[in-house]
Amino acid sequence: MNILRTLDLNLLKVFDAIYLCGSISAAAQSLHITQPAVSLALKRLREAVGDPLFIRAHRGMKPTHRANELAGPIKEALRVLAEALEQGQGFDPGQSNRVFRMAFGRYGELDLLPRLLRRLHASDCRATLQSVLDQGQTGLELVAAGDIDGCFDFVEPQLAHVNHCEFSQEELVVIARRNHPRVQGAITHEQYFDEYHVVMSFGDERRELLETYMSARGGTRKIMTAVNQYLAAPSVVAQTDALATVPMRMATFPVFRDDLQILDLPFRSPLMPTYLLWHQSRDNDPGWVWLREQILALRTTSP
Template sequence: MSLDHVNLSKLDLNLLVAFDALMTERSVTRAATRVGLGQSAMSHALARLRTMFGDELLTRGPDGMRPTPRATALILPVRGALAQIAELTLRDDAFDPATSDRTFVIGMPDSTEVLLVPALMAHLQATAPGVKLLLRSIDRLRILQDVDDGRIELGIGLFEEGQTHHKRRLLHKESYLCIFNAALVGVEPPITIEDYVRLPHVLTSLVESAHGVVDDALAKIGRARTIALTSPRFTAVPFVVKQAPVIATMHSKVARFFAEALELAVSPAPVILPDVQVSMLWHSSFDRDPGHLWLRSTVRKLMDVHPPSLNLWLNREDDFLSV
């Protein structure tokens, strides 16, 4: 198909950038912030887009702005075209961390934020003071959609599925430890299976389910536990364990971190639990993006650090599994 250069010359590519931001944020105000425009300018861009495509594109519903069927059909083609244009214009030296003011959108659970982000921010302030991070909570059941929609540029966690345009890199494998207040529960490590199933448990679950990998492992040996509390927040659990006679099973790095900080006991779990693989995940459109390459390399190097004390706020990683 030959190009219609006359009509293409009339097209303002900035409108496609505005379209992508509007479809990602579903809000004129947030879309304006995302691309560095004023709200009135983004409203004007939306009006021009509606004229250009002959469609409302965004309509107001009970839960906020929602795309029309026409807009939904345009999202992937427009995003793909913008990615190709960006790839054509990028050069290997197009990103300088020392002078960049780019904002990266990263999705991670709160436990990852506690262990990784302080060290990452210290590194950025020393080497890339203009670079900003926008952190978002992550849901492993919709992470692929969030990456496709541009809501998250880089995810860190457990990713079991994906299509060919979903790129991932393994960061490390993680195991589990039990964490508890030995004085309150009256148990010293290592904990036995009898004490393990006798004590009430605290479960972290991001999928609104009071069932985790521990329950699957116990079922295999004909045992079961009592779950006294289920919470979506990893970082709240150690504080519960500190004050209540309960036990939690957490990924080993975050368990050791909080055990040291709160003077809690840790013990290997008395049941066989599967290791998990923690990875970075991103869309292929960012694969050769110099800034994104720099970010992934920076995260990977920080994750490889083995500091002498957890007080340095970084040792590696935990993840999303319900335990």
């Protein structure tokens, strides 16, 4: 309690910047202050906490064990404080230093994140957008716990305190290498289930939905391999005789355009929905309302 009485809250912003950027110079640049000012703030914080917090390493500053313990609570405290101060004042993206944290998923990082960053940059937004990997916990679990601002999912959430809206609907297509020995221009129902497939490891529940749908149409795919990285699917297809069923946007990534052929599925397939999810506590958060509007505006823009 004595520390809080004398602690300048700006020191916490400096701590967060050094932890995020990994160096004094980068932190100073992100905060728009001088390097000596950052060094002085770090010195004061070290004295208040009684720990070095960051030590010089081969590249930049390495956090101590104590710094790692403080990083999460400090970031959350700054977020809560920023949200509280923004309530009733609106949100000015050109002045805010807020860090939005979202789980885009691996496919979203390849497609949606770059489009959103282009839009934010065009609006002179000073807020930061951090992409969070949903490894230990799913994006839905992180949203439900209030740990991140939002996430994307292919499955509509069923939790009362998690709000959502449909972001997009994507057509599923088949990709095969351009010189495939048996598949050219089109694919029959029989060919589709005779050939081997590359599938993506995006969760058993989601894959089961697709497999159940295909089973009802008279077939089960023969799996050559399951990949974790989305870009690995078209890469493997381009170098083997395997097929893959992917969203149209993935099939048209420029890097694979000359190596793949894009084919219609040999049976009717529903569009694949994508949902934007957020915790209901952010409904009245001006910053999140603004960011959500920027995200939803991408529904009407081209890649």
